[in-house]
Amino acid sequence: MKAAMPAFGFRSVFFTVLQPAVAAWALLMPGLSHGADAGSLPRSTPEAQGVSSAALRNYVETADKEVNTMHSFMLVRHGRVVAEAWWHPESADKAHVLWSLSKSFTSTAVGLAVEEGKLKLDDKVLKFFPEDAPASPSENLKAMTVKDLLTMSCGHETEAKFRGTKETWVKTFLAQEVPHKPGTHFLYNTPGTYMLSAIVTKVTGQTVLDYLKPRLFEPLGITSPEWGTSPQGISIGGYGLSLRTEDIAKFGQLYLQKGQWNGKQLIPASWVEAASSKQVPNDNGQPHSDQSDWAQGYGFQFWRCRHNAFRGDGKDGQFCVVIPEQDTVVAITANTGDMQKELNLVWEHLLPSFKPAPLPENPEELARLKEVISKLHVRAPGGASKGE
Numbered sequence: 001m002k003a004a005m006p007a008f009g010f011r012s013v014f015f016t017v018l019q020p021a022v023a024a025w026a027l028l029m030p031g032l033s034h035g036a037d038a039g040s041l042p043r044s045t046p047e048a049q050g051v052s053s054a055a056l057r058n059y060v061e062t063a064d065k066e067v068n069t070m071h072s073f074m075l076v077r078h079g080r081v082v083a084e085a086w087w088h089p090e091s092a093d094k095a096h097v098l099w100s101l102s103k104s105f106t107s108t109a110v111g112l113a114v115e116e117g118k119l120k121l122d123d124k125v126l127k128f129f130p131e132d133a134p135a136s137p138s139e140n141l142k143a144m145t146v147k148d149l150l151t152m153s154c155g156h157e158t159e160a161k162f163r164g165t166k167e168t169w170v171k172t173f174l175a176q177e178v179p180h181k182p183g184t185h186f187l188y189n190t191p192g193t194y195m196l197s198a199i200v201t202k203v204t205g206q207t208v209l210d211y212l213k214p215r216l217f218e219p220l221g222i223t224s225p226e227w228g229t230s231p232q233g234i235s236i237g238g239y240g241l242s243l244r245t246e247d248i249a250k251f252g253q254l255y256l257q258k259g260q261w262n263g264k265q266l267i268p269a270s271w272v273e274a275a276s277s278k279q280v281p282n283d284n285g286q287p288h289s290d291q292s293d294w295a296q297g298y299g300f301q302f303w304r305c306r307h308n309a310f311r312g313d314g315k316d317g318q319f320c321v322v323i324p325e326q327d328t329v330v331a332i333t334a335n336t337g338d339m340q341k342e343l344n345l346v347w348e349h350l351l352p353s354f355k356p357a358p359l360p361e362n363p364e365e366l367a368r369l370k371e372v373i374s375k376l377h378v379r380a381p382g383g384a385s386k387g388e
Contacts (some may be wrong), residue, residue: 039221040221040246041076041079041080041081041246041249041250041253042079042080042081043080043081043082044077044078044080044081044082045082045361045366046077046082046083046359046366046369047358047359047360047361047362047366048080048082048358048359048361049077049078049080049082049358050077050078050354050355050356050357050358050359051075051077051082051083051353051354051355051359052353052355052359052362052365053362053365053366053368053369054362054365054368054369055349055350055352055353056075056082056083056350056353056369057365057368057369057372058349059345059349059350059353060073060083060085060369060372060373060376061372062345062349063342063345063349064087064376066341066345067317067334067336067338067341067342067345068336068337068338068379069087069334069335069336069378069379070087070317070332070333070334070336070376070378071086071087071090071096071333071334071335071378072084072085072086072087072090072096072245072331072332072333072334073085073245073330073331073332074245074246074248074249074330074331074332075328075329075330075350076249076252076253076328076329076330076331077326077327077328077354078327079253079257079327081246081249083369084245084246085373085376086245086376087376087377087378088376088377088378089378090333090378092244092245092246093244094244095224095226095242095243095244096242096243096244096245096318096333097241097242097314097318098239098241098242098243098248098314098318099239099314099315099316099318100190100238100239100312100313100314100315100318101241101248101312101313101314101318101319101320102193102227102236102237102238102239102240102241102314103190103193103237103238103239103301103312103314104251104275104301104302104312104320105208105212105216105241105251105312106193106196106197106200106208106235106237106238106301107150107196107275107300107301107302108212108216108267108271108275109196109197109200109208109211109212109216110146110150110196110199110200110300111267111268111271111275111300112211112212112215112216112267112271113200113203113204113211114271115267115268115271118203118204119146119199119203120146121145121146121147121150122145122146122147123145123146124142124143124144124145125141125144125145125146125148125149125154125174125195125199126141126142126144126174128198128199128202128203129170129171129174129198129202132168132170132171132174133174134174134175137174138177138178140155140178140179140180140181140182141155141174141178143155143181143182144178144182145182145183146196146199147183147279148182148183149189149192149193149195149196149199150196150275150279150300150301151183151186151279151280151298151299151300152186152187152188152189152192152280152282152298152301153182153183153184153185153186153187153280154178154182154187154189154192155178155179155180155181155182155183155184155185156176156177156178156179156180156185156187156189156192157177157179157180157185157187158176158187159176159187159189159190159191159192160172160173160175160176160191162191162194162230168231168232169191169194169198169230169231169232169234170195170198170232172191173191173192173194173195176191183280185284186280186281186282186283186284186298188282190238190239191238192238193237193238193301194230194234194236194237194238195237196237196301197234197235197236197237197238198234198237201234201235207227207229207233207234207235208227208234208235208237209225209226209227209235209241212225213225215266216254216266216267219261219262219264219266220247220250220251220254220261220266221250222243222244222247222250225241225242225243225247226241226242227240227241227242228240228241239314239315245331245333246331248318248320248331248333249320249329249331251312251320252312252320252321252322252329252330252331253329254266254267255267255272255275255276255310255322256322256324256327256328256329258272258273259271259272271300274299274300275299275300275301275302276299276302276310276322277299277304277310278296278297278298278299278304279297279298279299279300280297280298281297281298282294282295282296282297282298282303283295290306291306292340293305293306293311293340293343294340305321305343306347307323307325307347307351308323308324308325309321309322309323309324309325310322313339316334316335316336316337316339317332317333317334317335317336317339317342318332318333318334319331319332319333319334319339319342319343321343321346323351326351326354328354330346330350332346335378
């Protein structure tokens with residue numbers, strides 16, 4: 001992948017610190033606020049954006065110790081990157097598999113197609129694929145809508161299985177039994193996201209990847225995105241997208257800014273609001289812990305979080321967390337089996353560190369933070385750092 005930002009530092013670990021004069025200049029430039037530069041997000045010292053370097057160091061050290069294994073971390077506050085770290089051999093210019101974080105990008109493509117009048121949320125799914133429908137579709141299948149796909153409530157009890165099928169993926173999905181009335185039963189459903197991708201392709205004549213390039217990726221300065229396809233050549237939708245950590249942060253910043261970027265409305269604000277809001281409960285009436293970030297409700301391929309936040313997330317710990325009340329975006333990539341722990345550290349260590357006003361600059365603590373970041377390595381099997 002091509003780098004969209006310069007590399008600094010040792011062992012492919014990157015941390016940019018503006019000198020006071022440059023930082024002051026950046027703060028005075030309205031064009032730089034809230035990610036206006038398409039090439040890369042503007043940088044700032046943590047203290048200038050109300051975050052202490054000591055708190056960030058504590059978070060990085062704790063995440064390095066307790067999350068097996070972190071790959072990258074980027075914190076954006078008030079539109080500026082205040083901390084960024086990669087665990088060697090990961091690096092700023094290296095694309096990372098997003099797994100199900102891809103779903104939030106597919107949702108965005110649907111929102112843009114709705115805005116362009118190419119489809120509606122209440123369109124029936126069978127409308128787009130009459131040739132792939134069962135001979136006698138059930139009433140529940142006939143009732144399934146685009147919105148039901150978006151909210152993971154299309155009526156399935158189990159996911160359709162694409163692996164090993166000889167049929168097209170669309171036909172396999174439509175053949176799956178739909179025992180629940182659509183809109184009444186939540187089931188995390190990756191094949192349902194594929195159907196959203198297939199619908200976008202049906203109404204635009206383009207894959208989701210190609211459709212998003214001029215509308216989302218290029219305006220954000222996201223270069224060379226890659227997205228796997230089905231045997232039918234359709235972007236997988238529910239997974240398969242690979243981007244850099246800063247690309248994830250830009251996407252979150254765009255949603256934080258309600259779809260605006262560099263003076264343009266890339267995504268309708270109404271779509272951002274709907275997609276990131278609780279559209280359906282995702283506990284199916286089962287008891288759950290209030291401390292679970294997987295039981296706070298579901299939007300349009302976005303999860304609700306505690307602390308009035310929302311996120312896109314993917315297998316093994318890929319996160320784009322948006323915290324509107326703190327004007328903050330957190331991007332993380334990892335390879336962990338405990339994603340709740342990964343989020344807990346954000347709430348326990350980062351959230352309390354966000355202050356409403358700038359803090360006095362602290363070059364000593366900033367230097368300590370940089371030193372910690374410069375020594376980060378992906379853990380080897382058994383839990384030890386590969387650098388140890």
